[in-house]
Amino acid sequence: MTGISTKTIYAVAALHELGSLPGGEVLKIKEIAARASVPQNFLEQILLELKKQGVLTSVKGAYGGYKLAKKLKDITLKDVIMILETDALSEICRTDNPTLKLFWEDIRAGVLNVFDIPLSELKNYQETANQALNYSI
Numbered sequence: 001m002t003g004i005s006t007k008t009i010y011a012v013a014a015l016h017e018l019g020s021l022p023g024g025e026v027l028k029i030k031e032i033a034a035r036a037s038v039p040q041n042f043l044e045q046i047l048l049e050l051k052k053q054g055v056l057t058s059v060k061g062a063y064g065g066y067k068l069a070k071k072l073k074d075i076t077l078k079d080v081i082m083i084l085e086t087d088a089l090s091e092i093c094r095t096d097n098p099t100l101k102l103f104w105e106d107i108r109a110g111v112l113n114v115f116d117i118p119l120s121e122l123k124n125y126q127e128t129a130n131q132a133l134n135y136s137i
Helices: 006-019 029-036 041-053 077-084 099-116 118-134
Strands: 054-058 065-068
Touching: 006 029, 006 041, 006 065, 006 077, 006 118, 029 041, 029 065, 041 054, 041 077, 077 099
Parallel strands: none
Antiparallel strands: 054 065
């Protein structure tokens, strides 16, 4: 089990931007990158993987771009991690010791539980951030 990579952090930022759009609207990669403060070339790879796994859809053409394939409430941080992180939540115990196996499995289950938060929760954090900005005059 490893930490969360920059790839996942960028993915969540992009999904947050796409989730803030009115239903059916799309954003071009360039717009998503600018709004999310993410390098465009790196974001392209991330969005393609999320599209391949059914989290995003794309619309071709001059007015095309990316949009969510699901509502943010139906996408969890765990989903994103499982798509983008190759071994973040994999088995970590490399021993035959049953005590250690049980210990590490409990740790893994706890981590999975923590990451099982829907990305729609970002709205609550956005409201908190907006309140903090309003008080810092």
